[in-house]
Each structure stands twice: as C-alpha cells, then as structure tokens.
Amino acid sequence: MRSGPKVACMCLESSLGLSGVLVGVVLALFGSGGSMELSQKGWMLLTTGVLVLGFLAKDFVVSWRPWGIRREREHHSFVFTWRE
Numbered sequence: 001m002r003s004g005p006k007v008a009c010m011c012l013e014s015s016l017g018l019s020g021v022l023v024g025v026v027l028a029l030f031g032s033g034g035s036m037e038l039s040q041k042g043w044m045l046l047t048t049g050v051l052v053l054g055f056l057a058k059d060f061v062v063s064w065r066p067w068g069i070r071r072e073r074e075h076h077s078f079v080f081t082w083r084e
Helices: 012-029 040-057
Strands: 009-011 060-064 067-071
Touching: 009 012, 012 040, 012 060
Parallel strands: none
Antiparallel strands: 009 060, 060 067
C-alpha cells in the first residue's frame, strides 16, 4: 500500500489522457464510422502538440476541494482519494 499524504486531486496530465481514451471508447461503442486523413505534416503537428501539452500539464493537478487547477511538483507521492 502506498504511503503519503491523501489528497482529493488528480494529475492533470492523467485526466487529459483518460478523457481522450473515454472519447475513443464512446466513439467505438456507438459505431462512429468516420475517417480522417492527415498528411505527414499534419501527423507531425498533431504528435508535437500532444507531446507539448503533456509536458506543460505534467506538474499540475485538478482538485475538487477547493475546485481548481494548481501546480504541485511532487504530486507523484500523493495518494488519490475522493475525500480528504
């Protein structure tokens, strides 16, 4: 079992990634059959954007008591909980 301070917050980077996965699952379950073509430049820009967004979000957490986004450099040692 992990030890550390229990806090009611979640890593922003993980929250963004989880949101993307959930959108993909919903689209797959409801049979979204659309397609999208990207050029090599488009793939390069998309990949760069995702990596830069992840890098910028890595030190931030989303907290709900009080609600907001704040910077926590050492949030990897926190124990996630719904209540403090």
